[in-house]
Amino acid sequence: MTAPLVAILDDEPQIRALLSDTLTEAGFRTATYGRATEFEAALARATPDVCLVDLGLPDRDGLALVHRLALESGAAIIIISGRAQVQDRVTGLELGADDYIIKPFDPAEVVARIRARLRQPKTPGPSHDTARFNGWTAHFDRYALVADDGTEVSFSHAEGEVLRLFLEAPKRLISRQQMQESLGGAAGESFDRAMDVRISRLRTKLGEDPKNPRLIKTIYGAGYIFLGDVSWG
Amino acid sequence: MTAPLVAILDDEPQIRALLSDTLTEAGFRTATYGRATEFEAALARATPDVCLVDLGLPDRDGLALVHRLALESGAAIIIISGRAQVQDRVTGLELGADDYIIKPFDPAEVVARIRARLRQPKTPGPSHDTARFNGWTAHFDRYALVADDGTEVSFSHAEGEVLRLFLEAPKRLISRQQMQESLGGAAGESFDRAMDVRISRLRTKLGEDPKNPRLIKTIYGAGYIFLGDVSWG
DNA sequence: GGTCCATGTTACAATTCGTAAGGATTGCGC
DNA sequence: GCGCAATCCTTACGAATTGTAACATGGACC
Numbered sequence: 001m002t003a004p005l006v007a008i009l010d011d012e013p014q015i016r017a018l019l020s021d022t023l024t025e026a027g028f029r030t031a032t033y034g035r036a037t038e039f040e041a042a043l044a045r046a047t048p049d050v051c052l053v054d055l056g057l058p059d060r061d062g063l064a065l066v067h068r069l070a071l072e073s074g075a076a077i078i079i080i081s082g083r084a085q086v087q088d089r090v091t092g093l094e095l096g097a098d099d100y101i102i103k104p105f106d107p108a109e110v111v112a113r114i115r116a117r118l119r120q121p122k123t124p125g126p127s128h129d130t131a132r133f134n135g136w137t138a139h140f141d142r143y144a145l146v147a148d149d150g151t152e153v154s155f156s157h158a159e160g161e162v163l164r165l166f167l168e169a170p171k172r173l174i175s176r177q178q179m180q181e182s183l184g185g186a187a188g189e190s191f192d193r194a195m196d197v198r199i200s201r202l203r204t205k206l207g208e209d210p211k212n213p214r215l216i217k218t219i220y221g222a223g224y225i226f227l228g229d230v231s232w233g
Numbered sequence: 234m235t236a237p238l239v240a241i242l243d244d245e246p247q248i249r250a251l252l253s254d255t256l257t258e259a260g261f262r263t264a265t266y267g268r269a270t271e272f273e274a275a276l277a278r279a280t281p282d283v284c285l286v287d288l289g290l291p292d293r294d295g296l297a298l299v300h301r302l303a304l305e306s307g308a309a310i311i312i313i314s315g316r317a318q319v320q321d322r323v324t325g326l327e328l329g330a331d332d333y334i335i336k337p338f339d340p341a342e343v344v345a346r347i348r349a350r351l352r353q354p355k356t357p358g359p360s361h362d363t364a365r366f367n368g369w370t371a372h373f374d375r376y377a378l379v380a381d382d383g384t385e386v387s388f389s390h391a392e393g394e395v396l397r398l399f400l401e402a403p404k405r406l407i408s409r410q411q412m413q414e415s416l417g418g419a420a421g422e423s424f425d426r427a428m429d430v431r432i433s434r435l436r437t438k439l440g441e442d443p444k445n446p447r448l449i450k451t452i453y454g455a456g457y458i459f460l461g462d463v464s465w466g
Numbered sequence: 467g468g469t470c471c472a473t474g475t476t477a478c479a480a481t482t483c484g485t486a487a488g489g490a491t492t493g494c495g496c
Numbered sequence: 497g498c499g500c501a502a503t504c505c506t507t508a509c510g511a512a513t514t515g516t517a518a519c520a521t522g523g524a525c526c
Contacts, residue, residue: 072406086339093345096352099332106319112326120331120353129404141404141460143450156513157452193473194515200474201514210474210521220472220523389503426483427505433485434504443484453482453513 004118007048008032009039010080011058019052022107028114036060037181048075050114055081055092059178063095064168067232070096071129071140076117080105095232131167133228134215136206138163145205159202162195166216166226175223199224237351240281241265242272243313244290248336252285255340261347269293281308283347288314288325296328303329309350313338364400366461367448369439371396378438392435395428399449399459408456432457 006028008019016032023030031048033039036057051069055062062079069077079092082103089100099113129140137146143160145153155163165174165182179195203216217225239261241252249265256263264279266272269290284302288295295314302310312325315336322333332346362374370379373393378386388396398407398415412428436449450458 071404074405086342090341090345093342093349098349098353108323109319109326112323116326116331119329141458143452157455158514192515193517196473197475197515200476203474218473391504426507429483430485430505433483436484451483451512 003027003029004049005029005031005047006114007039007042007051007075009034009036009052009057010054011035011056012054015054015080018107019110022111023114026111036062036065037178040065040182043073047073050076050078050117052078052080052110052114053097055079055083055088060169061172063092064232066092066097067095068129068164068168076114076120078110078113078117080110131230131232133167133170133230138167140164153205155202155205158198159205162198162202166224166228167230167232170226170228170230173219173223173225178223236260236262237282238262238264238279239347240272240275240279240284240308242267242269242285242290243287244268245287248287248313251340252343255344256347259344269295269298273298276306280306283309283311283350285311285313285343285347286330288312288316288321296325299325299330300328309347309353311343311346311350313343364463364465366400366403366463371400373397386438388435388438391431392438395431395435399457399461400463400465403459403461403463406452406456406458411456 006023008016008023008030010016010019010032011034013034016034020030020032031042033042036059051073053062053066053069055066057065062081066077066079069075076098077096078099078101079097080101080103081088081092084102089102092100098117101110101113131138131140135148137148138144139146140160143154143156145155147153161182162179165179176195180192199216203210203213206215208215215226215228217227219225239256241249241256241263243249243252243265244267246267249267253263253265264275264281266275270293284306286295286299286302288299290298295312299310299312302308309331310329311332311334312330313334313336314321314325317335322335325333331350334343334346362372364371364373368381370381371377372379376387376389376393378388380386394415395412398412409428432449436443436446439448441448448459448461450460452458
């Protein structure tokens with residue numbers, strides 16, 4: 001009976017240290033991450049029982065990450081955020097978070113709320129895993145893209161990873177390295193053109209004009225950016 | 234599929250009315266109680282899915298009631314209290330409450346937090362031996378699959394193991410390794426194609442189109458995923 | 467213009483998966 | 497024990513996917 005593992009995702013080192021210390025003291029194992037890509041790469045190996053997620057991440061839309069976690073991971077998800085508006089809390093919870101704690105927080109309460117989550121059995125209920133954008137609807141559970149006119153294109157796992165990365169951080173620059181970390185998993189030496197191929201294939205499935213891509217834009221020397229108005233549902 | 238029942242226990246009629254109205258609007262059934270004795274008497278008849286409990290009750294120690302509920306009832310327990318000290322929250326949660334909301338509260342957040350609790354399954358439910366999904370009913374006690382039109386297909390023990398694994402985690406990715414561990418038990422060296430065969434046979438029994446399986450999807454390089462709306466009975 | 471280098475695309479090979487066929491094992495009835 | 501049937505694993509080969517290599521394209525800079 002190993003101690004439950006709590007993953008901590010926050011970009012502020014001080015918060016990470018505070019949470020990690022408190023939770024270790026309370027008898028949990030902890031793993032801390034400062035960036036979403038780092039966190040996601042680790043998810044493939046270790047599966048935490050609880051995830052503490054800060055919404056103000058530099059490299060990813062935090063809510064989209066929460067949504068994905070809720071669907072794919074069996075872990076309980078607790079948002080810790082400085083955004084204290086009721087609307088923030090409601091959307092966070094609706095997207096699949098199990099609890100929402102407001103900064104500044106009391107460590108004792110965090111521990112109590114984690115324990116409350118661990119008392120419950122796992123297995124989050126099934127829900128849809130879809131995102132709409134510019135005439136398309138991506139069904140990640142079915143691995144299919146459905147156009148508004150009804151035509152359906154299926155995509156593979158590798159293509160879905162790329163697509164998901166884009167949809168989780170729309171209108172934001174994604175550097176090549178970031179992408180490699182999120183996808184390849186194996187951290188960084190072997191120069192990889194595999195990603196280009198993935199993107200190429202995804203582009204053709206989206207019906208992009210190679211000369212003038214509207215959705216997936218290449219920023220020469222920097223990375224990629226996904227233009228498109230995404231709404232998860 | 235009846236709406237979830239939310240029990241509301243608060244001594245202030247105004248709060249009761251506010252909560253009841255909001256929750257009814259949100260699609261829940263509600264039952265309101267002003268005193269603990271009244272509430273406890275009702276528990277014998279109706280079993281609510283969620284209990285909203287105010288701690289400041291005139292006729293009973295609220296925390297003791299929460300503790301008893303947590304032990305005896307399968308319902309999710311949410312405390313709504315004016316006592317805002319961290320210590321209050323911690324003890325409330327430690328005693329078995331699943332959430333703690335501070336007065337004054339925003340009704341929308343209450344709804345969101347109730348929904349978050351309901352997303353979790355109340356019972357792990359391995360005791361049940363039948364499950365319905367997408368036009369089929371699986372009878373694990375009889376090793377038979379019954380279609381809605383009455384046709385019956387029997388399945389073997391090995392096939393049943395796979396089917397049960399899928400039905401217990403619908404719409405979730407099940408990695409190949411996970412499956413081997415759950416089924417074969419044989420610790421990790423000889424990678425088997427046996428599992429593929431099991432799944433293949435199960436697919437044909439479910440009448441899946443090999444080119445386009447709708448229920449059991451293969452995720453190349455990752456595992457399998459069972460799509461389908463499962464309800465155990 | 468020309469050159470360099472990042473990126474797009476295509477073709478091919480390696481890996482992974484599906485399924486049919488055969489054989490091993492188990493259980494049952496005689 | 498023997499025959500038979502059911503179940504399940506293994507083997508073998510075809511199909512799908514994915515990464516790699518090779519080549520083509522196009523921007524940046526002079």
